[in-house]
Amino acid sequence: MKRPRASAKDRKEAVLRALRRIGSDIYDQIIRREFPKIKMPSRSTSNIFYDKELRQYVLGDKHIIRSAKNIRHIRPFTQMLWVASFVEELVRSNKTSTLRDVFYSAQAYEMDFVDQAESDSIITDLESVSGLAREDFNVFPEERSAIFGDLTIEYTVPGYEGRTLNLTSHPDGVMIGPALTNAEFVECKADKLIVLEKGALFTRFIEERVHERFKALIIQTAGQAPRSTRTLIRRLNEELGLPVLILTDGDPWGMHIAMVIISGSANAAHLRKLNTPNAVWGGVWATDIIDYKLPSDPLTDLDLRRLDELQRDPRYGEEPWRREIRTFFKIKRKAEQEAFSRYGLTYIVDEYLPKKLELIGGR
Amino acid sequence: MKRPRASAKDRKEAVLRALRRIGSDIYDQIIRREFPKIKMPSRSTSNIFYDKELRQYVLGDKHIIRSAKNIRHIRPFTQMLWVASFVEELVRSNKTSTLRDVFYSAQAYEMDFVDQAESDSIITDLESVSGLAREDFNVFPEERSAIFGDLTIEYTVPGYEGRTLNLTSHPDGVMIGPALTNAEFVECKADKLIVLEKGALFTRFIEERVHERFKALIIQTAGQAPRSTRTLIRRLNEELGLPVLILTDGDPWGMHIAMVIISGSANAAHLRKLNTPNAVWGGVWATDIIDYKLPSDPLTDLDLRRLDELQRDPRYGEEPWRREIRTFFKIKRKAEQEAFSRYGLTYIVDEYLPKKLELIGGR
C-alpha cells in the first residue's frame, strides 16, 4: 500500500465539520439581522476551463452570490440548506441514500422539488459550496459496476467493520457499491488494472483467467462509469500504483467513456480526484477496425456529430485521440468489443489483449 | 436442502445429448437423400395459451415444419444448425457466451445474421426444438441483478469447483451471473425471499439489516428480471421451499415485473420452470398509494394503455390483480418504491415491510 488514505472515521469527521461550517455561517448572518447569503463558484460554461496540468476540467475564479433577499434565490437557497441538514444526518448515522431518495425525502419537510432534475442540481450546488463529492455525503447512484481480481479489501461500513473480502471470491464479479467504495485496500497481488466498458467482456475475461494470466484487476463500468467507480479507479492507480488500461467499444461514445475516466467531465469541474490522468485508452481504436478487419457498422449521423464535437474538445488535442478521430472520419465505421468474436471467443484475450497491454508497460 | 437438482455434470451431459440428437436426425435424412426438415412447436400468438394449472403461458399443439427444400426456410434452417454446433462447443468446453457474441461469431462461418434480432430469434428456435433454455447452452444475458442473504453456495464453474461462498460476504450484494446461476445450494439460514425491483431499495434493505431482522434473502432484479434470475428465484422457492414476496414500483410496469416472475412471459411460452407460481406480489399496490398517502404522479397515456392491455390479459384475472387494476384506473396515479422516503428513510423497512410479509405468512 503506497499512500494510504485518511481513515474512514477521519473522513466522516471532516465531512461533518464542512457541513457545520455552512450552517454556522448562515446562522451568524441571521443573528446579525442580515439576509443570509452564500458564495459559490459559478458552474456556467464560461467558467469551466480545461486544466492541462491537472488534466481535467476545473472551475475558474467566477463566483455567484445566492441571497435570501432575492425572491428568485430564496427557494434554491433554502433547498440547499435542507439538503445539507439531511445529509448531515445521513453521515452521522452511517446510512446511505440515493439521489431519488433525497427527492422524495424533501416532501416530509414541505420542501418539495419540482422534479428530480431540480433536486440533483441542488445537490451539485452543495458539492460546489463544500468542495465535497456527494459520495462523501453518503448519496450514491443506482447504477452498479463490478470488479474482479486478487485484491483484498477491508470494510468500514457498519456491521462489517474489519471484515475482509478477496475480490476473486465471486466469479461473477464483485459489485461496486457504497461498501466497496468506502473499503480500505489491504493486500493486492495484481500489478495492473483493466477497465472494460461491457459486462459480456468482463465475464469472458474472468472465464479466460485474465486475472491470473496477466496479474490484473478487472473492472466493468457498464457504460459511462459511475462517479464512485471513477473514484475507485483513481484510488487503485494512486494508492496502489496500478497502471490502468481502458478498453471500450470502437466508436465516439466508447472513446468518451475512456476520456471521462482519464480527464473527468465538465459536469464535475467543481470536484477533484474523480479522474485518473495516467490511465490509457487501449481501444477499440479506429485503426484496430482496419488492422483487425473487424466486422463494423457505418457511423450514424448522430455518431458523426458526436465525433465532430469531440474533435473540438481540448481534451482530445493529443495522440492517440487525434489520430483515431481522423481515422474514424476517414473510414466512417465503428465496431463493438464483441466484434473480435469473429475470430473465436478467446481471440480477444489471447491475441488482442497482450498487444494492448504493451501500452501500459507490457504483460 | 429439500429437492436437490441434478448435478451440474449430469445437466451438461443432458444438454450435449439433446444437441447431438438434433444433428443426428438431420444427418440421417441427408443420408437417405431427403431434403432434411425439422419440426418445431409454433410460437405464433395463435398457439400461445395460458395454462391455469401451470400458471404460465404454454405453447399449444400446433407445429411448423422447417424444410431445407423451401427457399424461404433454408437460411434459418442452416442458421439454427450452426447455432446448435456453436453452443455444443461452448458447453463442451465450459465456456459462456452472450447473445451479442453469438451474433458476431457467426461471421467466421459465413453465416452472417442481418442483425441481432435475427440471431436472437434463431436461438429461440433452438430453445423450442430442444426444449432447453439458452442458459443451458451457456448463453447468458448481459444484464445483472444481485442477491444478498444468509445462503451458502457451492460453485460448479471451472476453477471454482467445490468452493463455497456465503451470500452475505459482500454488503453491496452478490452479482447473479453464470457462476451463481450454476451454483449448488449448500446451506440456507433464511426462511423467505424478498424480490425488489430497484437497486436503491436493495441497498436500503441491507443497511437496515432486513436479512437478519426478517431472516430473508433479498434479490434485486434491476427492472424486468433476467431469465437466469427468474430461474434462481424458482429454484430458491422449489428447492429450498422459501416463500417469495415481490415488491415493485406502484405502476403497470412494476406490476408486470412481478407477474412475469410469477407466471412467465408469452415470449418464453416454449419453456418451463422459468416462473414461480407461488410467489406473491406485495406492492406497491394502487391501494397502498391511497392507504399510505404516497407522493404520486399522474398515469401517462402510455401507462393507461398498458393498464388496459393488462386488464385483458388472462393472467390478471384474479385478485389482487383485478382489484389493483381497478384502483389504478380510479385514482389514475402511480408511485415509486422510494416514495415511502417521505416518512423517513427507514419507514419502508420498519412499518411497510412487516405488513406485507403477512401475505407470505408473517415475519
Next chain:
Amino acid sequence: MEVFEEISPADFFYRNRDIAGFTNPTRAIYSAIRELVENSLDACDLYRIKPEIYLRISQISSRGEGPEVYRIRIRDNGIGVPPEAIPSAFGQVLYGSKYKLRQTRGTFGLGGKMALLYGQITTHSEAVIISSTGAKKIYEYHLRIDIQNNRPIVLKRAEHENADRWRGTIIEFSMEGDYTRAMPKVLEYLKQTAIVTPYADITFVDPRGRLYRFSGIDSAMPKPPTETLYHPHGVDVETLNRLIKSTRARTLEEFLKRHFQRIGDRTARAFLEYAKFNPKRDPKGLSPEEVVALANAMKGFDFLPPDASCLSPLGEELLEAGIRKELNPEFVSALTRRPSTYSGYPFIVEVGIAYGGGVQASGGITLYRFANKIPLLFDEASDVSWKVVNNLIDWRRYKVSPDMPVAVFVHICSTKIPYKTVGKEFIADRPEVEREILNAVREVARRLSLYLSKKEYAERERRKLDVFQKYLPKIAEFSAKLAGKEVPDIRPLLRRASRIEAA
C-alpha cells in the same frame, strides 16, 4: 370553315358563373345573400345613412325533386335607384355606379345581378324591384334579363304614391339553393359583417322562421369615401389614352394638373422636365410612342403618396365598438394606421385585438379578416394576415400563449384590394401591406401585453410576501440545526422583507 359569333357579357357570365361564386346550390345562395347585403350597405354608407336592412329567406313549397327553391327578399333604407336607371341597374350586366375610383364593397362590379341571373336560369322567376329616392313616387318594376343580348326585359312597371317619403330599395326573387348547407357560413358572414359595420341594423329571418337581429350602435357614421383623381403611379397606357381622349386641357402641364392628384404647378413642371416633354405641348398631339414614354416616366418619378380621401376606414372607435358588441371581450383595443400606398393605390390598415370574455380560446390566435368592410371567410391560411399573426409575430414577447382567448381583427381598405387569386378570398403578401399589418398588430399586441402586465402585477406582489413567509423560517431552522444552535428570531428579517417588496 369556322363560324364566328359574338356573345353578350350576360351570356359570358351565364356560361362562367363560377367566377362570381355561383358554383353549386350551396355556394350560390351564400353568394346571393352576400352580394345583396353588400349592395344595400353601399347604398347607405356612401351617403352616411345609418343602414337598416331586412333580409328574409323563405322556402317555396318543395317541388318534389332536385334542389330546393327559395324566395329571397331584401329591403334597405339606402339612397334608392332613380326610376329610369332601375331596368339597366338590375337587368344588365356591366352596368352600374361602382366603376369609380373610390372604396366600395363590390368585388367584380357585378353586384346583385348575378344573383338575379342565377335565379332566372334556375327557376325562370322574374325579379321584383321596388325603389324610391325619397321623392313623391315609389317605382315598382318586374324584370327579367335577356341574357343573349344583355338587356333588361320589363314585364311590369307601376308607380305608387309615397306619402311617407320612404326611401330605399326592395328586391325580391326566387332561386334554387341549398340553404341548410350554406347556413353556418351565412350566419358567420352576418356576424362578422355586424362587427365591421357596427352602426348597421340587420334583421334576418331564415327559412325556418328564426329571427336573427344585429342591432346597430348609436354612433356617428364613418366619413364616406369621395371620388378622387388618379395618382400618377397607378396609371397605365390605356388609362392615359382615355384621359387624353376626353380632356379639354390644351397643354400637357394643364392636363397633368387637372386629371391627377398630387400634381400642382411646381410638380407638373418638375416632372415634365424629368420626362423631357415640353409643358406647352397639346396632349392630343402625342404619338403612341410618346404616350408610352409618358406613362413609364410617371412610374419612375417621385410623386407625393396618393390621397386617401377616396377611402373610408371604420375608425378605431367604431371597430372597437363592433368587436365589443358582437364578442363582449374583457379587453379590446383598435388602431387605424395612417394611409399608405402600393403600386400607386392608396390603402389603410385597421387592426383590433380582443381578449377574454366572449372570445374563445382556440389553441392559437383567432383571426378575423375584412377587406373594404367585407368579411373574408375562406382560405384563411393563405392570407397575408395569417402569415403576420402566425409566423412573423412572436407572441411570447407579448405574454400571449396559445391557450389564451385572443382574437385579432385585420381590416384593409383600398380602391384596389391586392387579392392573391381570382376567388378574392385572401390577400397577397405585398411587402407594403405586410409591413402595415405587422406594425399595427405589434402595436395592439403591445397594448394587450400592457393590460396583462398590470393585471399580473397585483397578483405577483401578493405572492412575493408568501414566499418569504414560507422560506425564511426554514432557513433559520436548518441553519440552526447544522450549527447546533437554537432557532434564531427571523421576525426582523420578515419585517424588512415586507418593506422591500412594498417599495
Next chain:
Amino acid sequence: MEVFEEISPADFFYRNRDIAGFTNPTRAIYSAIRELVENSLDACDLYRIKPEIYLRISQISSRGEGPEVYRIRIRDNGIGVPPEAIPSAFGQVLYGSKYKLRQTRGTFGLGGKMALLYGQITTHSEAVIISSTGAKKIYEYHLRIDIQNNRPIVLKRAEHENADRWRGTIIEFSMEGDYTRAMPKVLEYLKQTAIVTPYADITFVDPRGRLYRFSGIDSAMPKPPTETLYHPHGVDVETLNRLIKSTRARTLEEFLKRHFQRIGDRTARAFLEYAKFNPKRDPKGLSPEEVVALANAMKGFDFLPPDASCLSPLGEELLEAGIRKELNPEFVSALTRRPSTYSGYPFIVEVGIAYGGGVQASGGITLYRFANKIPLLFDEASDVSWKVVNNLIDWRRYKVSPDMPVAVFVHICSTKIPYKTVGKEFIADRPEVEREILNAVREVARRLSLYLSKKEYAERERRKLDVFQKYLPKIAEFSAKLAGKEVPDIRPLLRRASRIEAA
C-alpha cells in the same frame, strides 16, 4: 345621387385581368404563350391538320427601367381566319368560334385576345395579324382594341398574293413581361404539350436565341370533335328558352327530337307522358312555369348517356407515342376509357403509365395532368388525380415503391371540364370522374405490375440456385459435426434442387 354607367366587356376584363391569368409580368407572359399556342393547336386539330407551330420571343432593347418588353411572334398552319372575321376575332372580346358544344382547348373563350389586350395596355403596341385560308390572297391587319367600346380599330389592312397557297395565321405583338422567371413553367408547358399532342411540330426560339424543337411523330391525327346537340340532362331553363325561341318545330315531340341527342320517336313520347305534356303542343305556347316544369322533368327522366362524338380523346397509341417521344421510358402503356357522363356532360378519361428510362425517381409517383389536351401545371395536390394516385391506390399491390421511377399521366376530355375553382388549374373530385380515373389507373398499374413481375422472374430463378449451393453444404457440415460423423455427400440433393427450381 348615384351616377350609373355601362362598361364594355373589354373594359371589364381590362379591369379584372387576373381572371385570365394576367396577374403580374411573370404570369402574364406565361399565360400569353399558352393562349396563343392553344389557339394555334385548335386551328389545326379541328380540321385534322398536322400542326406546325413556330413561336419566337425576342427581347426588345431594354427601356432602362421597369419590366422588360418582349416581341412575340407565333405562326401556325391552321385553318386560317376569313378576312372579314379577322378584326373582330382578334380585336373584340367575347367574339369567337368556340362557343359551341364540342371539345376545344380554350378556357374562357377569351383566346389570345387577353394577350393582345395586355400587350396594348402595357406597351401601346399594335397587333399584326396575317392569315389566309389557303385561297388566293393573304390578308394582313394591324389592329388595336378600343377597350371602352370593345371594338377593333383597324390601323392598316393589306392583301398579298398567295402564290404558294399558304394557309395559316401569324400573330405578332409586344408586351411587358418577365420571361426569365416564367421560363421554367414555359418550358415545362411546352414539353407536356408535346406529350399530349405528339403529332405536332413545335419550334420555339427563346429571347436568348436558344432553339427548342418538339418534333411531331408521323401518325394519323385523332378524330376531331363534332358539334353535337344538347343532352337533356345538361339543359337549364335559360337554354330551353333559347331553343324554344329559335326552333321551327311546331310540336313538343318534334322539338325534342330535333334539338336533343338521344331522343327518337319512342323516347320523345315516353318522356312527354312522364312529364305530363301533350306531344302536340306548340313549344312556343308554353308558359314560363311550364318551361321550368319541363326543364325539371328532363333532369329526372332516364335518358341514354350522352353521345361522345363531340369529344376528341388522344387514343392509346398516340398517348403512348407522346410519352415515349418526350420521356423515352423503359416501359409505357396507355388506356382510353369508354365515354362516361356527369351532370349531363360527356367525358372520357385517358391514362398512361411509364417506368424507367428517362423517367426520374422522385420519391413517389410523378403525375402529369391534362384537360382537353392542355397540361395543368399548378396546384397539383388539389386535383382529383392526385388524390387517386396518392391516396386511393395502394401501389404496393402493384409492386411499385416510392423509390421507383414511375410516372402517371391522366387526360380528361369533356365539353365541360369540372374544374374546382375559377383558376381552372385543377379538377374537382366528382365521384363519376374519380371512379373513371381510379379504374383506369388501376388497369395500367396492373400492366406495369405484370411487366415488373416478368422482369423479376428470371432474376429470381438464378438467385434460388445460389441459395441452395450456399446452404446445403453447411447443413451437411454442421449436422455431421453435431452427430459426430463424416460430412455426407450432398450432390444428390443439389441435383434435385436444380430440377425443382427449373420446373
